[in-house]
Amino acid sequence: MHHQNSNSAARVSNREDYMSKDASPLLGGDRWMGSRVDRLTTTYDLVEQMYYLYVRVVKAKDLPTSAITGSCDPYAEVKLGNYKGTTKHFEKKPNPEWHQVFAFSKERIQSSVLEVFVKDKEMVGRDDFMGRVAFDLNEVPTRVPPDSPLAPQWYKLEDRRGGKVRGEIMLAVWVGTQADEAFPEAWHTDATSVNIEGMINIRSKVYVSPKLWYLRVNVIEAQDIEPNERGRSPEVFVRGQVGNQVLRTKTCATKTLNPLWNEDLVFVAAEPFEEQLVLTVEDRVSPRKDEVLGKITLPLTIFDKRLDHRPVDSRWFDLEKFGLGVLDGDWRKELKFASRIHLRVCLDGGYHVMDESTMYISDQRPTARQLWKQPIGMLEVGILGAERLLPMKTKGGRGATDAYCIAKYGQKWIRTRTIISSFSPKWNEQYTWEVYDPCTVITIGVFDNWHLGSGGGGSGKDLRIGKVRIRVSTLESEKVYKHSFPLIVLEPSGVKKMGELQLAVRFTCLSMTHMIYIYGHPLLPKMHYLHPFTVNQLDSLRHQAMTIVAARLGRAEPPLRREVVEYMLDVESHLWSMRRSKANFFRIMALFSGAIGLFKWFDGVSHWVNPVTTVLVHVLLLILICYPELILPTVFLYMFVIGMWNYRFRPRHPAHMDTRLSWAEAVHPDELDEEFDTFPTSRPQDVVQMRYDRLRSVAGRIQTVVGDMATQGERLQSLLSWRDPRATALFIMFCLCAAVVLYVTPFRVVGLVAGLYMLRHPKFRSKLPAVPSNFFKRLPSRLDSML
Incomplete structure (x- = not known):
């Protein structure tokens, strides 16, 4: 018994580990160095105020030259206790300019004196000391944004004994918080193991997704097509290409020199429009061979940007034909006029170009800024820190994690700085987004940095630690949510908790009237309903948009690499998974559980399981029959009472990753192996055969359920379709009799008789199916026509 209780307690504890918890961080800051610095009044009220000693090293002048080399290669060294940071050095430059900022955390300060040294890198084996400047930390001023930055000053260099030497250095030293403008670009004390090449990859940055447009190419017709083989009637189609996107029209139904298509090819294009539209008219010579009959290359900047559904003027474009000729023994391509093509091309800005999974969309605005509405609120997120992260790599024979966060909402991406070698990193960075629709989701992911240079790690892909999603509509206005969310990932070995992420979130509503209007407004822009895309088009366009966003953000500095962007955009969410199929099935069953209950x-009431309840239902039935005008008010009042009663049980915190809902706790190892398999598969033939058989079994059950639903619908249709003449004749005669009876009988009497019949005592019931059920089951369906 004791063993069973222990196992039960362990399972409960394990479930609690996967749930979000309340966090109580000290928000808004406190004091630094005793009474030295008072609490700063800033807008960073969702994070703990973190105090830093900032040192801006600007430049130096009149530095002495070496007596041996006749020049100097100067660099500056900022030292505070056991921590020191160095600038880059310049060769043979007595007047260097560094423009670097160093930040020393309050928690790591172990000295009351700050020293800035200027040294010569060329003085090998000798004292390379050129001069220094010392500061007493008690005399360092405090800067409170939005005050202007502290102006740097010239300081005379001193020797080790305090005597003046040749040369001056321009510095600015102040105390500030993470709200300071210098914070993102500063060198931090926890990055001492990172070399200069890796510094760029640990800084916090804000990114903006490229503005995406749908490029709609309406291929109408072509004229005077010249086939390569004279006398042959060509089978012509048009192939379009924009970057890596390739689409084609159908082959013209008639073999003619003036083919007609009138088909739309839709691509995704990003500003600035670097790619070009390449159209080729091709002839299907054989099933495996196509010949190019004409080609045209058009820059995207020449096309109009359409904001609504107004028609676009069509234009004729001349095609160029490529033929092979010989000139001086060398092959060359000879361009000559062949024919022309009729196009209608535009950049559609009235659509929202989705670059993420439709389940977790974070922006629903159209591309064209002219169609944007006013924001309805502000979303503020404070990324506080993480706890109990697992080691993701090995450094010096010990496990280590270099964690950073990515948050994505709308077009704005943010990246926090990387905290080096810490399993409990503290970021305390706060960011703000404008909210245009509450039914959107913000995603915050945590990653391990593998691009710190030779001094800080490898150069592989950044590893995912976990992510959190928060739907804005689930947040109460003006309320600060401070919670610790579990970071959960699914690996081939099963579900795994990687740590916890502490967040502080607040949604501020700017206009309740506008908010109410948004709830009655269509989810997507108008163009999605006037000229909708097919499901296959949307899937293809979404994939192309994800690819473009990943490529563009990968060109930033520091780059958001492809593996990070794909994880944030849920690129793999549309792939088949047995686990997801089970999870979705049980979600559907949960929806029907309320109706089934x-x-x-009602079945228990009608069978008199609880006589008191049945009597009360009889009383309610009599009241509603006597006063039918109370039926609808009673229904709505009942729903109001249920809503008010459920207010006590409303969610107190945003939703978290639910391992039980995701069906990740009881998933079979082979199903996990199938989910993490490559596409196309890389598994042996016998494994693939087993999985195919399993897939057929599951699909067979789904097919049976769908077929049963179709059968019931077809039986309902057959009531009046005379597929069964006798059944239809009986039904229409019943309808005639029912109409006469209902016409001469008051509605109250009909309702009372029907209610009493349904609530009759079990003594008056038969265990055989009722007549309407028997009649309905005998109706024909189209199942008889299935092969």
Whole structure:
């Protein structure tokens, strides 16, 4: 018994580990160095105020030259206790300019004196000391944004004994918080193991996704097509290409020199429009061979940007034909006029170009800024820190994690700085987004940095630690949510908790009237309903948009690498997974559980399981029959009472990753191996055969359920379709009799008789199916026509 209780307690504890918890960080800051610095009044009120000693090293002048080399290669060294940071050095430059900022955390300060040294890198084996400047930390001023930056000053260099030497250095030293403008670009004390090449990859940055447009190419017709083989009637189609996107029209139904298509090819294009539209008219010579009959290359900047559904003027474009000729023994391509093509091309800005999974969309605005509405609120997120992160790499024979966060909402991406070698990093960075629709999701992911240079790690892909999603509509206005969310990932070995992420979130509503209007407004821009895309088009366009966003953000500095962007955009969410299929099935069953429970309750009432309840239902039935005008008010009042009662049980915190809902706790190892398999598969033939058989089994059950639903619908249709003449004749005669009876009988009497019949005592019931059920089951369906 004791062993069973222990196992039960362990399972409960394990489930609690996967749930979000309340966090109580000290928000808004406190004091630094005793009474030295008072609490700063800033807008960073969702994070703990972190105090830093900032040192801006600007430049130096009149530095002495070496007596041996006749020049100097100067660099500056900022030292505070056991911590020191160095600038880059310049060769043979007595007047260097560094423009670097160093930040020393309050928690790591172990000295009351700050020293800035200027040294000569060329003085090998000798004292390379050129001069220094010392500061007493008690005399360092405090800067409170939005005050202007502290102006740097010239300081005379001193020797080790305090005597003046040749040369001056321009510095600025102050105390500030992470709200300071210098914070993102500063060198931090926890990055001492990172070399200069890796510094760029640990800084916090804000990114903006490229503005995406749908490029709609309406291929109408072509004229005077010249086939390569004279006398042959060509089978012509048009192939379009924009960057890596390739689409084609159908082959013209008639073999003619003036083919007609009138088809749309839709691509995704990003500003600035670097790619070009390449159209080729091709002839299907054989099933495996196509010949180019004409080609045209058009820059995207020449096309109009359409904001609504107004028609676009069509234009004729001349095609160029490529033929092979010989000139001086060398092959060359000879351009000559062949024919022309009729196009209608535009950049559609009235659509929202989705670059993420439709399940977790974070922006629903159209591309064209002219169509944007006013924001309805502000979303503020404070990324506080993480706890109990697992080691993701090995450094010096010990496990280590270099964690940073990525947050994505709308077009704005943010990246926090990387905290080196810490399993409990503290970021305390706060960011703000404008909210245009509450039914959107912000995603915050945590990653391990593998691009710190030779001094800080490898150069592989950044590893995912976990992510958190928060739907804005689930947040109450003006309320600060401070929670610790579990970071959960699914690996081939099963579900795994990687740590916890502490967040502080606040949504501020700017206009309640506008908010109410948004709830009655269509989810997507108008163009999605006037000229909708097919499901296959949307899947293809979404994939192309993800690819473009990943490529563009990968060109930033520091780059958001492809593996990070794809994880944030849920690129793999549309792939088949047995686990997801089970999870979605049980989600559907949970939806029907309420209706099933209601039917079970009514069945218990009608069978007099609880006589008191049945009598009360009889009383309610009599009241509603006597006063039918109370039926609808009673229904709405009942829903109001249920809503008010459920207010006590409303969610107190945003939703988290639910391992039980995701069906990740009881997933079979082979199903996990199938989910993490490559596409196309890389598994042996016998494994693939087993999985194919399993897939056929599952699909067979789904097919049976769908077929049963179709059968019931077809039986309902057959009531009046005379597929069964006798059944239809009986039904229409019943309808005639029912109409006469209902016409001469008051509605109250009909309702009372029907209610009493349904609530009759079990003594008056038969265990055989009722007549309407028997009649309905005998109706024909189209199942008889299935092969």
